[in-house]
Amino acid sequence: AAFVGPAAQAPATAVNAGQGDLVALAEANGDQLGRNLGFWDPLGASSLDFFGLEQSGRLPSGATVGYLRHAESKHGRVAMAAFLGCVVNGLGLEFPGAIDVNGDSFASLGTTKLPLETWDSIPASGRIQIITAIGGMEWVFEAQQPHYLRGGTPGAIRLTPGTAPWHASGYDPMGKYDAETRQKKRNMELANGRLAMLGMAGFVAAEKIPGSVPILAKLGFAGDYAGTMPGNPLPSTMDLSMVF
Numbered sequence: 001a002a003f004v005g006p007a008a009q010a011p012a013t014a015v016n017a018g019q020g021d022l023v024a025l026a027e028a029n030g031d032q033l034g035r036n037l038g039f040w041d042p043l044g045a046s047s048l049d050f051f052g053l054e055q056s057g058r059l060p061s062g063a064t065v066g067y068l069r070h071a072e073s074k075h076g077r078v079a080m081a082a083f084l085g086c087v088v089n090g091l092g093l094e095f096p097g098a099i100d101v102n103g104d105s106f107a108s109l110g111t112t113k114l115p116l117e118t119w120d121s122i123p124a125s126g127r128i129q130i131i132t133a134i135g136g137m138e139w140v141f142e143a144q145q146p147h148y149l150r151g152g153t154p155g156a157i158r159l160t161p162g163t164a165p166w167h168a169s170g171y172d173p174m175g176k177y178d179a180e181t182r183q184k185k186r187n188m189e190l191a192n193g194r195l196a197m198l199g200m201a202g203f204v205a206a207e208k209i210p211g212s213v214p215i216l217a218k219l220g221f222a223g224d225y226a227g228t229m230p231g232n233p234l235p236s237t238m239d240l241s242m243v244f
Contacts, residue, residue, distance in 0.1 A: 022046055022065065025187060063149045070148045073155030076193015083196045086115045086203060090219075100126060114221060116207050116229040127234060155186070204230055 026039035041047075046065055053059040095106045100123055109121040119127070146152040177185065206216035210223030217223070228234070 022069075025190075028187065059149055060151075066149050066154045070154035073190065073193065076190060076197055079196035079200045080193055082115070083199045083203075086200075089113070089115070089118055099123070114207055114225070115203050116225050116227055119229055119233070120227045124234065131233065155190075 022041075023039045026037075045068060048064045048068075049055055050064045050067070054061050054063055097106070098104060099106050099109065104123075109118060113121060122130075141157050144152065144157070148154045148156070202213045202216065203221075206213040206221035206223060207225040208223060211217055212223065213221065
């Protein structure tokens with residue numbers, strides 16, 4: 001036993017916005033749902049440890065919750081932008097100018113189409129540019145230090161890795177809010193993002209499954225979409241020479 005080293009100890013908690021933050025967020029929710037439901041985690045997601053990385057000490061305690069919280073923030077923001085895009089498209093609004101080098105206008109895609117149909121109308125080269133741009137932004141955010149799994153804050157983003165006040169928080173670039181107000185606005189963003197994710201799920205269901213969302217069926221969602229979305233964002237036949 002004298003030659004056996006001590007067991008490796010997992011590092012101290014170094015992840016912000018972990019399980020304790022989830023409980024505090026739920027308790028701070030003063031509306032009727034928050035008061036009656038409180039902290040609700042029927043699947044035990046707040047106690048997960050992906051691949052045992054926390055128990056083994058390769059990631060700090062709370063890293064799994066940090067990952068899930070970061071994913072929720074990111075998907076909520078994307079859903080809010082997507083929902084707004086669907087509303088703008090449904091109102092018949094469009095960007096000026098051309099969408100490709102051939103001079104095709106945004107209007108030529110058809111502003112009255114439903115969300116998934118609109119994506120199918122975008123040329124293959126345009127879709128790849130959008131996906132590539134998203135991948136580039138993802139790389140920039142994942143390269144930030146400290147990483148949200150190693151001491152950073154899940155959901156906080158900035159365009160540079162420094163610590164200057166104007167981008168340190170990721171939520172208040174002008175530095176005009178105090179900590180309490182900034183936290184309140186972060187909670188509002190989270191709640192709105194969750195609602196937008198449900199809204200986008202409703203849009204997709206209404207396009208794919210007839211009558212699944214009755215109120216949307218009355219607005220023209222027939223449930224007869226036959227394209228490749230949401231599983232495959234690229235067209236089934238694509239000429240890569242158009243892209244490169």
